[in-house]
Amino acid sequence: MNDSAAPVAGKTGLEFALLAEDGPARRGLITTAHGPVKTPAFMTVGTAGTVKGMTTEQVQASGAEIILGNTYHLMLRPGAERVARLGGLHRFMNWPGPILTDSGGYQVMSLQELRKITEEGVTFRSHLDGERHNLTPERAMEIQALLDSNITMVLDECTPFPATETEARESMERSMRWAARCRAAFTQRPGYGLFGIVQGGVYPALRRTSAEALIEIGFDGYAVGGLAVGEGQEAMFDVLDATIPHLPRAQPRYLMGIGKPADIVGAVQRGIDMFDCVLPTRSGRTGQAFTRRGSINLRNARHQEDQRPLDPDCPCPSCSDYSRAYLHHLFKAKEMLGPILLTRHNLHYYQELMAGLRQAIEDQRLDDFVAGFARQEAEGDIAAL
Structure with a gap:
């Protein structure tokens, strides 16, 4: 199979080529300003500008082509502006390949007593020193641009599990309004892209509504968020079965935070292209191979x-x-x-x-x-x- 196949026509700053399909499963290639990513791809997690215990050369030797950085942790320490002054995250951590950064929303939502959600965004106190911060959709875009992220994620509200359908709808609709603000604040460049995040809990109708809203806004790729929060594999696959048919064929699909091997295999069967999880590194630190x-x-x-x-x-x-x-x-x-x-x-x-x-x-x-x-x-x- 030729990895230089012509990209599928798109309107975005990232090129995505579909190279092969086997049922819903896809073999593709994402081309970024810092190099290509063969899909299906697993993104090694480098939360604070490092994959714990690994040099970047060792990460590359494993076969990884793209890593994930965490906006929340990097904005608190060493600070996005400092990383920008030092040449961006690629140079700062000596990683020449593509980088995806999450928006920080998941970490902020998990702070519970330390944060407050409003229509404007999220106000929270740092877990490091208690300092007060405001994370809005516009600020999330600014931070990720300062980090020089190749794939930027919109700020969303990660709907907790369990949640009633009413709670999931209100959360999803807020995330869709934030997604539109992120799109407006994002500066498009060749080789850089912005992904929207489908929310809606375990409710198929809400997932479809969310996907349709994101497609109307228009993104470089589409993530499925709000899973791996306690719903179990069967429910997760049910959500994917209800969501993926409503996502564009011509853009990559990213299942956020999913990392058990069996979950990855099942999601690839359903048409997911990208994954990330701390499981391989966290397990390695606790003695599990x-x-x-x-x-x-x-x-x-x-x-x-x-x-x-x-x-x-x-x-x-x-x-x-x-x-x-x-x-x-x-x-x-x-x-x-x-x-x-x-x-x-x-x-x-x-x-x-x-x-x-x-x-x-x-x-x-x-x-x-x-x-x-x-x-x-x-x-x-x-x-x-």
Whole structure:
């Protein structure tokens, strides 16, 4: 498959080319000012300008082409204006590839007692020092421009779960008004884009209304937000089934904050192109490794004399150079190398999963790939764990 295929006609600052389809699943290419992104893509999370425990060279070596930065954390420390004076986030953190920044809305909404939502935006107090801040749609656009984000996300209100249909509607409608303000405040440039975020809780009619409102405003891509907040996989897939048919074919689709491998595979089957989650890095710091034969807890005593690699089929340095016994020792001894090596492996696993999905779509064998993945998830290798 030729990654230089002509882009699908669009009106935006990002180019998105559809290279192959297998049912609803898509294999594509997003072209940004800082390089291309093959889709389906998993975006490694670099919350505060760093992927925890990893150098940018190690992140690149995992196969990652795009990372995610967090507007909320970066606006508080070191500050968006400071990052801009230092040459933007790419130069600041030594990441040459594309960067997507979330709007900060999710983090602000989670502050609960420290924030107040109005039609104008969100007023909140920093969790660092208690200083008062105002985050409006216009300020969210300004901050992400200062960071030099290639893909900017609109400011939205992440609807909590559970929520009544009335509560979900009011929240969604506010997010749509904010989305229009973000669109008006965003400065379009070649290779840079703005994504809208579909909200509406678990209510199909609200999701459709939200998607239609965003399409009328017009964005470079469309995200599905407000999931992975406790609704469970079945409800999440139901929301996707109700939402994706109403999203444009010619723009990328991003499922926010979803990172369990089975969730990613199921969402790709339904036509999602982009994902992000802290799971591979957070799990790596707590001793959990993702492998082709299920997840492994390296803190378990059964690994203390196991000379096998984490995953014999994984080419990453953590698997080729170190044994399970050594990794177990590192975690028991609380040595920082343990989380580093496990994080590095997990990032490789996720990127290899995405590469496998892309190839399966190109080869028109996604059903076989999914069946094999499900079989491994169900059977695992109990003796190896």
